[in-house]
Every structure is written in C-alpha cells, then in structure tokens.
Amino acid sequence: MELLVVIGVLLAWLYYYFTANFNYWKEKGVPYLKPVPFFGNLMDIGLHRKTQAEGFRDIYKKLEGHMFGGIFQTRIPMIMFRDPELIKHVLIKDFSHFHDRGMPHDVDNDPISANLVILEGKAWKNLRLTLNPAFNSSKMRILYHLVKECAEDLCKYLDPYAQKGEMVDLRDVLARYATDNISSCAFGVKSNSLRNPHSKFREMGEKIIAPGSWTNMHRLFRYTVPGLLKFFNIKSFSNEVTDFFVNVVKETLDYREENNIERKDFLNLLIQLKKKIDINQFDEFEDKIFNEDIQHLDEDDDEEEQSKILSENKTSINNFQLKENEHTKNGNVTNGHGPTENGKVSSRKKWLDYVVFDENMIAAQVCVFFLGGFETAATSMSFCLYELAQNKDVQRRLREEIDLVLKEHKGVFTYNALEQMEYLDHVVAETLRMYPSLPNLIRTCTKPYTIPGTNVLLEKGTPVIIPIYSIHRDPLYFSDPDRFDPERFTEYNKEKRPQYTYMPFGEGPRICIGLRFGLMQVKLGLAVLVHRFEFDLCEKSKVPLIMDPKKFVMNTIGGLWLRMTPRKVK
Numbered sequence: 001m002e003l004l005v006v007i008g009v010l011l012a013w014l015y016y017y018f019t020a021n022f023n024y025w026k027e028k029g030v031p032y033l034k035p036v037p038f039f040g041n042l043m044d045i046g047l048h049r050k051t052q053a054e055g056f057r058d059i060y061k062k063l064e065g066h067m068f069g070g071i072f073q074t075r076i077p078m079i080m081f082r083d084p085e086l087i088k089h090v091l092i093k094d095f096s097h098f099h100d101r102g103m104p105h106d107v108d109n110d111p112i113s114a115n116l117v118i119l120e121g122k123a124w125k126n127l128r129l130t131l132n133p134a135f136n137s138s139k140m141r142i143l144y145h146l147v148k149e150c151a152e153d154l155c156k157y158l159d160p161y162a163q164k165g166e167m168v169d170l171r172d173v174l175a176r177y178a179t180d181n182i183s184s185c186a187f188g189v190k191s192n193s194l195r196n197p198h199s200k201f202r203e204m205g206e207k208i209i210a211p212g213s214w215t216n217m218h219r220l221f222r223y224t225v226p227g228l229l230k231f232f233n234i235k236s237f238s239n240e241v242t243d244f245f246v247n248v249v250k251e252t253l254d255y256r257e258e259n260n261i262e263r264k265d266f267l268n269l270l271i272q273l274k275k276k277i278d279i280n281q282f283d284e285f286e287d288k289i290f291n292e293d294i295q296h297l298d299e300d301d302d303e304e305e306q307s308k309i310l311s312e313n314k315t316s317i318n319n320f321q322l323k324e325n326e327h328t329k330n331g332n333v334t335n336g337h338g339p340t341e342n343g344k345v346s347s348r349k350k351w352l353d354y355v356v357f358d359e360n361m362i363a364a365q366v367c368v369f370f371l372g373g374f375e376t377a378a379t380s381m382s383f384c385l386y387e388l389a390q391n392k393d394v395q396r397r398l399r400e401e402i403d404l405v406l407k408e409h410k411g412v413f414t415y416n417a418l419e420q421m422e423y424l425d426h427v428v429a430e431t432l433r434m435y436p437s438l439p440n441l442i443r444t445c446t447k448p449y450t451i452p453g454t455n456v457l458l459e460k461g462t463p464v465i466i467p468i469y470s471i472h473r474d475p476l477y478f479s480d481p482d483r484f485d486p487e488r489f490t491e492y493n494k495e496k497r498p499q500y501t502y503m504p505f506g507e508g509p510r511i512c513i514g515l516r517f518g519l520m521q522v523k524l525g526l527a528v529l530v531h532r533f534e535f536d537l538c539e540k541s542k543v544p545l546i547m548d549p550k551k552f553v554m555n556t557i558g559g560l561w562l563r564m565t566p567r568k569v570k
C-alpha cells in the first residue's frame with residue numbers, strides 16, 4: 001500500500017514536472033502547437049516514428065502563416081523561426097544574442113566536449129578564429145592530394161563490382177570511403193576501412209551514430225534534465241569511443257615527434273598551432289567579414305557573463321584562459337610582428353595566444369572533424385548517386401561536363417579541374433537541398449531578445465530551431481520541391497530566390513567550418529565515380545527511399561543499393 005502511494009506521488013510529480021510549463025507560449029502571446037505530456041510536440045520523433053526532418057516538417061506546416069511558433073521538446077519551450085528575414089537576424093544580424101547551440105559540456109571530465117561544435121561564447125570564438133585558417137582554400141589545395149588518393153582507391157575497389165554489373169550498397173561503401181578520407185586527413189592515419197569493413201575507425205564511427213547508442217542517451221538527458229549529465233558523469237561519447245580517439249591522436253603525435261615526420265594534414269596544422277606557429281594564410285577579406293560578425297562577442301559580454309564563460313571552460317589543461325599578456329597589454333603588440341594599425345594586433349594572431357593546444361584539445365578537434373566529416377559526406381554522396389540513377393539525363397550531362405573539363409586538364413582530376421565543373425556544383429547543391437545532412441540548425445538565445453517587429457521577448461536560454469529541411473522543401477521557395485532539378489542552382493535561378501532559404505551548411509559565423517573540405521571530398525568522389533561508372537536503380541533499390549528515424553544525420557534504412565556497370569561510351 002505504502003509503495004503504491006509512493007509510486008502515485010512520484011507519477012503525479014513527474015506529470016507536474018513535465019507539464020507545468022505548457023502555458024509558456026500562450027502567456028507570451030506566441031502562436032504555438034499544443035504539446036502532449038512527457039513528449040511535448042516531438043512525440044513522433046521521440047518514439048522514432050518519424051525522422052527529425054519529417055517530424056519538424058509537420059510542425060513547420062502546422063505553423064504555416066506564422067513567422068515563428070512555439071513548441072516544446074519534452075517540457076522545454078523552444079521556438080521555430082520560419083521566416084527567412086527572422087532567420088537572418090538569428091544567424092547573422094543579431095548573432096550576439098544567439099552565438100551558442102546550448103549543448104551542455106564539461107571539459108574537465110569530458111575532454112572531447114571541448115570541441116568547436118559544442119563550445120560557447122568566447123571559448124568558441126577563440127577556437128574558431130584559431131581553426132579557421134586550417135580550412136581556407138590554400139589548405140584545401142594541400143589536403144587535395146590525400147582526398148584524391150582515397151577517391152582513386154574507391155574506384156579501384158569498385159571496379160570489379162562494376163565489371164560484373166553487380167548491385168552495391170553504396171551507402172556502406174561510401175561510409176567506408178569517407179572514413180578512410182577523414183581519418184587520413186584529420187588523424188593522419190590510414191584506416192583502410194574500404195577494404196576492411198571491421199577496421200577500428202569504422203567500428204568507432206558506427207558506434208557513434210548507432211541508434212540507441214550512448215549519444216542518444218546523452219541527447220535525451222540534454223533536453224530533459226541536463227543537470228543529470230554531470231551528476232552521472234555522462235560524456236558526449238562512451239569511454240570506449242573517447243579513449244580510442246584520444247589515444248590515436250596521442251600515439252600519432254608521439255610517433256611524428258619521435259620520427260620527425262611532417263605530413264600535410266589537419267593534424268599537422270594542429271601540431272603547428274600547438275607549437276604556436278601561426279598557420280595564418282587567412283584570406284584577408286574573409287577574415288574581415290568574419291570578425292565584423294563576431295566582434296560583439298567582445299563588446300557585448302558583460303563582466304559577469306565573461307567570467308561565467310571562462311569558469312565554465314576552465315579546464316585542468318588550462319585551455320581557454322583569456323589571459324592578458326605582454327603581447328597585448330595596452331594594445332601594444334610586442335610579439336615580433338610589430339605594432340599594427342591603431343596599436344591593434346590582427347585578431348587571428350591575438351587569439352592564437354589565447355588558445356592552448358595540448359593533446360586533449362587536439363583530440364577534441366580531430367574527433368569532431370571525424371564526426372562532422374564522415375557521415376555527412378557518405379550520405380550526401382549516396383543520395384546524389386541515387387538521384388542520378390533516377391535521373392539518367394542528369395547523370396549523362398554530368399558525365400559530359402566531366403569529360404569536357406578533363407580534356408582541358410590532360411585527363412587529370414586536378415583541384416582546378418574540379419573547381420571548373422559548374423554542373424557538378426549544381427548537382428551537389430541540389431542533393432544537399434533535398435537531403436541536408438542536418439535537417440535543423442539550433443541556436444540558444446544567450447541574452448533576452450525581442451523578436452523584431454513584435455513585442456515578444458525571448459528569455460535567455462530559449463532554444464531556437466531553424467528548420468532547413470522544411471524550408472528546402474517549401475514550394476514557396478522551390479517549386480515542385482520533391483523533384484531533383486540541378487537547374488535551380490544556376491546563377492540566374494539562385495538570384496531569384498529570397499536569401500536564407502538555402503542553408504545546407506548553416507549560415508553566419510557558426511556556419512560549418514568544414515564546408516570546403518566537405519564539398520571537396522563529395523565532389524571529387526562523385527566526379528571520379530561518374531566518370532568511370534554508370535549507376536542504375538536495381539531490384540534492391542528502394543523507391544522512394546525509406547529514411548531512418550533513429551539517425552541524427554539524414555540516412556536510409558537498409559542501405560542504398562544501386563547497380564554499377566562500367567560507363568558505356570568514353
């Protein structure tokens with residue numbers, strides 16, 4: 001009897017806990033969707049009945065006619081911004097109110113969480129400024145040869161299958177190709193996943209994205225009771241995954257140091273940062289634009305906020321301390337570069353002094369490059385090949401362009417040749433419109449914000465959802481949106497569309513840092529494949545595709561099967 005009473009009280013408390021907030025948006029006069037207890041408005045997503053993309057698209061459609069609308073993730077009020085002008089405010093104009101993603105992290109106990117995706121405020125800004133040059137065009141040219149090596153290996157691997165006209169699960173093969181690619185470029189390690197599906201890198205990659213994995217539990221707590229993450233010491237990834245990545249980085253660093261090896265990859269760039277060598281080949285124009293966007297992170301933060309950010313990011317390894325030092329005191333620069341205009345040092349050089357790159361810090365970054373790089377590239381490429389198999393005229397036209405450009409480059413897939421392939425660019429852009437790897441962007445309101453043109457005040461801590469998949473499939477911006485049509489991306493057609501209606505890599509200062517690298521590996525992989533092989537639907541192809549509701553990055557259930565044959569005419 002007593003037990004029943006305890007259970008009853010507990011259930012009543014849980015019900016109260018999960019529903020007490022449900023008048024939140026009504027009281028603010030914000031249009032909102034009626035939530036259900038325990039799930040809020042995301043029951044279909046929470047129970048894996050719908051993918052994130054489809055679940056949020058339902059919400060987007062229900063909020064039609066409104067520029068924004070309130071929803072609940074379990075018990076937490078969130079707001080969806082639908083209107084492109086408002087989206088521009090969140091991502092760019094009013095970035096000083098929305099510079100974080102609101103992902104809890106604990107860099108003391110979870111070294112991998114000190115990464116660019118998760119870090120907030122100044123810690124994020126310092127790191128981003130420091131890492132930006134590692135992803136500029138000149139660095140991409142350096143990495144190109146590694147990516148090309150993997151792309152050529154992919155062709156060699158697939159050739160016997162094509163000769164026999166076999167059906168191939170390209171989703172799986174391309175995940176292994178992308179794993180090889182990113183482990184080579186980020187970790188400096190040849191993972192050999194293409195030929196060995198049980199390689200350790202592949203295994204770890206699968207563990208990270210596997211449904212029901214540690215990551216999903218982390219996500220659940222994050223949105224319900226974030227305090228429990230710290231209490232139970234739940235890390236971003238399982239100990240096995242964290243240890244694996246940290247150890248690979250440490251071993252590789254030691255090996256390179258002992259043997260005096262310098263390899264042209266991301267790891268090498270990070271090692272240079274560790275040694276305080278400025279890798280700055282930063283395009284000055286880009287530097288200026290970026291700094292204009294984020295400078296208010298300095299100006300606007302009040303003292304209290306700054307010290308909070310700093311104490312949150314205080315780590316045993318002293319990573320993110322904003323320390324006044326002899327180089328920057330009184331605005332004078334004495335670090336060997338000489339004083340610059342107005343006594344100010346270029347922001348890049350200044351931040352380089354602030355971010356301490358030790359082994360854990362390097363591991364956190366390459367780990368997030370691995371995560372950001374392998375799944376996104378693999379799925380984008382396989383979706384593209386699927387659309388090419390369905391749209392044979394597009395496949396033919398793409399092959400013709402590749403042949404034509406290669407003729408000018410003596411048959412070699414050079415970096416410049418790839419850049420010249422305009423139709424390839426449209427094909428990839430259209431693929432990312434229909435299948436953006438991340439269906440939504442997320443930001444957190446970092447200080448109270450009045451939504452422009454209204455008197456709605458968003459409280460600090462309110463999560464904001466930007467539904468990119470839903471916008472990409474909105475007939476208001478893309479007519480007949482479920483049709484694959486690369487023509488949408490000619491200069492003329494792009495100009496006709498409102499801004500901020502196409503954002504597969506996000507937008508603003510927190511735009512994907514790996515954009516260039518991601519596009520390079522996707523485009524090069526596709527170009528070499530389409531140049532050599534023909535892709536067709538087969539008995540095992542699923543039309544339409546069945547998407548996996550358990551995956552965070554857009555993905556299919558049961559792989560993505562196509563028939564491969566050698567190309568017919570040369």
Ligand code: HEM
Nearest residue numbers: 116117369372373376437504505506507510511512514518
């Ligand atoms: C087709 C490939 C890729 C796609 C579609 C993609 C997409 C995205 C998107 C949508 C975001 C969120 C942007 C925002 O919130 O505004 C993001 C962030 C990020 N991506 Fe990518 N990504 C790709 C490849 C890569 C690669 C190859 C890397 C690393 C080598 C990478 C590393 C990151 C990082 C570190 C962030 C966080 C940036 C920050 O907060 O400053 N991504 N990506």
